[in-house]
Amino acid sequence: MAVKSHKLEFDPPLPLATLKSYAEEIFTPIRRGECVSTIWVPMAGRRVRNKFIISYPELFKSEIGNQNYLLVYVEPLELTEESHLGFFKLLAQSVAETFHNSHSDEKLANPKEYYFSASEYSDQQTRLKSLLKEIIAKGIEIVLFIGEFDELNFADSVLYNNLKAVWASLAGKLHFVFLLQKDLTKPEHVAEYGDFNEVLMQNVVYVPLLLINDIDYLLDYFSKELSREFSPEERNLIIEVCGGHPFLIKACTRIIAFLNGNKISTEELRELLISHYEPRSACQRFFDLLSQEEQQELKKIVSDKVTDLPSVLKVLMKLGLVVKNGDYWMPFGQLFESAIKSLSQDNSVQVEASSGLTFQEKNGAIFIAGKNVEDKFTRQEYEVLRFLLSDPEKLRSRDEIGEAMWGKLAYDKYSDWAIDQAMSKIRKKLKKLGADKYLITVRGRGYKLATFSES
Secondary structure (H helix, E strand, C coil), rough: CCCCCCCCCCCCCCHHHHHHHHHHHHHHHHHCCCEEEECCCCCCCHHHHHHHHHHHHHHHHHHHCCCCCCCEEECHHCCCCHHHCHHHHHHHHHHHHHHHHHHHCCCCCCCCCHHCCCCCCHHHHHHHHHHHHHHHHHCCCEEEEEEEEHHCCCCCCHHHHHHHHHCCCCCCCEEEEECCCCCCCCCCHHHHHHHHHHHCCCCCCECCCHHHHHHHHHHHHHHHHHHCCCCCCHHHHHHHCCCCCCCHHHHHHHHHHHHCCCCCCCCHHHHHHHHCHHHHHHHHHHHHHCCCCHHHHHHHHHHCCCCCCHHHHHHHHCCCCEECCCCEEEEEHHHHHHHHCCCCCEEECCCCCCCCCEEEEEEEEEEEEEEHHHCCCCCHHHHHHHHHCCCCCCEECHHHHHHHHHCHHHHCCCCHHHHHHHHHHHHHHHHHHCCCHHEEEEEECCCEECCCCCC
16 A cells, blocks of 8 residues: 555554454455445444554555555544535545645645535535545545444435435445444334445444453553553453443443552442443443334343343344353343343432532542533543543643543544534533533633532
8 A cells, every 4th residue: 555654653452363353344345346334332442443444554454455545534523514515525624634644745636625625515525526536546546434424413315315426426446434333224224324225235344342352452451551450350350340342441440540559349349330420321322322122122131031132132242232141141241231220210319409510530420500411421522521520620731631532542633623623512512501601711722620609
């Protein structure tokens, strides 16, 4: 591939063998001139895994093959406006900037800004097609990794048809890798995408949760990142509680590290991890995204001994959300199992009423006027609020906010624009909760949270 080589500055997010196996699943159909839709468990590392492959293609030469590809990640957080025009601008900007950065010795016919600066939707479509054809004419095929495609709230049949028209006009030289949470083989989603299913359904890859070798690698990874060794007992407990879900493992290793050496029993630690809001709310989100029929069958698996997996849960088996334990089926970890069991109960945390914005470190809960509000925010938004509330009134820079959002992995960083967009979304949500005044922007310097209460 005629691209710049990057020095590997970080440990891979997963064992290289696991990453190469995933890359092979993706690029086998791409080498045939096709597209791929990948189905992920929420918060299971789709962005990190794909951005790593894009950033270090030299590690995946055997999987990618000999064709010259331009690998482009399309990040919805970079949208300047949530509209058809905004999305096509984002596609063009992502392609133009990736080409400029990786092929600096080759020139485009126009300045790269030209391709994503149209004010009219039809003109922007024309400029995108022109850009793609120009790059393809250089002997380069284009692979667009589109994040969160099924979460675009402005997408409709018009957008899908226009996107299909662009794809169809480029004769197998443009490939999409869709990174999805929805199982688009379900009838309701087939109906939703209409004719665009010709693109979406070419190849469907289910990306399961991690196996034991990957989990061990991840525990070592977080141990290094947190400067905290985990005992064999702690490692076994994390596996029992989290299964193979990367975010749950990350959250629980951090919770343990924050104990700062305080000694508690294994069962006390188990209870702390299972009751902590951060991983528990993630499990609630996994459950909420399932169909009602899937939810009902999961409840049966938790309450009864089920030996024959219901057909409605076959996809969950492919994703690793349900696993075989001896003769019986069960949820992938104790956290998920506990969340399912408690769904019919009132698990709200009661605190003294206050009009302020507060954070409870013990269980990771965030409150506004005494009301638990974590469910109003995405995981990344929660991470930012938790970080800001860890030291109220302290001014935080964009870099610090960015690190709170995605850690220290340079290949996964967003632009300052994306950080500002994320903060804008947090402010809008706080405003709906009557608490936008707590988020303070210090122009040119960063953000902080004020935690004062009204008299």
